Amino acid sequence: MNTVSSPREVATAAADRLYYSRGIQAVSMDELRAETGLSLKKLYALFPSKEAIVLAVLHSRHEQWSAGLERAAATATTPRERVLSIYDYLLECFVSDDYRGCGFVNAFGELGATVPAVAEAARAQKVGFQGYVGKLVAAAGAPAELAPMLVLLAEGAQTTAAICGTPDAARSARAAAEALLDGARAA
Amino acid sequence: MNTVSSPREVATAAADRLYYSRGIQAVSMDELRAETGLSLKKLYALFPSKEAIVLAVLHSRHEQWSAGLERAAATATTPRERVLSIYDYLLECFVSDDYRGCGFVNAFGELGATVPAVAEAARAQKVGFQGYVGKLVAAAGAPAELAPMLVLLAEGAQTTAAICGTPDAARSARAAAEALLDGARAA
DNA sequence: TAGCCTAGAGAACGAACGTTCTCAATGCAA
DNA sequence: TTGCATTGAGAACGTTCGTTCTCTAGGCTA
Secondary structure (H helix, E strand, O other): OOOOOOHHHHHHHHHHHHHHHHOOOOOOHHHHHHHHOOOHHHHHHHOOOHHHHHHHHHHHHHHHHHHHHHHHHHOOOOHHHHHHHHHHHHHHHHHOOOOOOOHHHHHHHHHOOOOHHHHHHHHHHHHHHHHHHHHHHHHOOOOOOHHHHHHHHHHHHHHHHHHHOOOHHHHHHHHHHHHHHHHHHHO | OOOOOOHHHHHHHHHHHHHHHHOOOOOOHHHHHHHHOOOHHHHHHHOOOHHHHHHHHHHHHHHHHHHHHHHHHHOOOOHHHHHHHHHHHHHHHHHOOOOOOOHHHHHHHHHOOOOHHHHHHHHHHHHHHHHHHHHHHHHOOOOOOHHHHHHHHHHHHHHHHHHHOOOHHHHHHHHHHHHHHHHHHHO
């Protein structure tokens, strides 16, 4: 682990913060320069264009999301709890008062139709999450059809928590997931 | 019912089409002028600003969403089917090959942090939908805690269908809703 | 026909953006 | 010290956008 971040990491982290909180097109390169302390010349030496910065942000966000999920899963002791840890991690995210929903959904809505690489990055993150949930569901011995349902609960919770401004959706999602797991076991 | 649309309706409908398919900031006033055939002067006589057009679009989209839900519910014969008609309506939406997710979620992600009125319009639509689902759930004699869960399924299905490009999410959401309704009945 | 009001088409304006360029300051090799 | 390559700060450029303004054509009244 490197405690000193490279300029590229500094720029990516700052861009992530700015883009996520205000929207991508609302943040100019000049603002990113001011936030990072890097010169424009340096920024354009690190990245060929703003689009490349956006893609780097989405890439790092994908990694943080996966790491957060696995960190939450690591605290669980049973396969069933590992499935439910997804919603514990969501709750963690939601309680932040500047939570603004899934960054991939936001980027897709803003740029997905204009910048194909953004749409593809969002798709990749969703497919990755679906695969992760599928693995947890299989490990818990639950039927495979349950996985896409649990995914929908998590996706819906993110937009609902963001727009309504409350973390309640995480609890509803968790309770629904429990009910679905129990129902599948009973059947 | 008026078969001849007012210029305001023409502008709102065209803006809705353009904004939804490409993103709001990606569509200039000049493109809206070209699409509608109205002059810029006329557009600015109808609306004081682009922001006002965006809000009019969201308002009309809210009405279309509610009308679509009620139209789907009208074909159902039992209270339970009326609940599930939500996901039939979603499937209707998803099969359109230019489906791009919930317009309110997209607008919120793009402009919610910059334009408070957009965030409020999105919140109002979500709250309205939650109330609608709550009424259907109550009419079906199901426990009230089910409503927010069914909402999450619908919200998640919209983003998933948009980003992954398939309408499958509607079927998963419907199946999950059925399982939750059945589980609640059994309890 | 004469005068006036409306409205359409698009030029114009000021601001903001992404990107590039200038230029001076710096560090380093010999 | 001299010369050169690198770099930082920010001015500059070309484009695009939202919005306003100009100018002209056309229709209505008398």
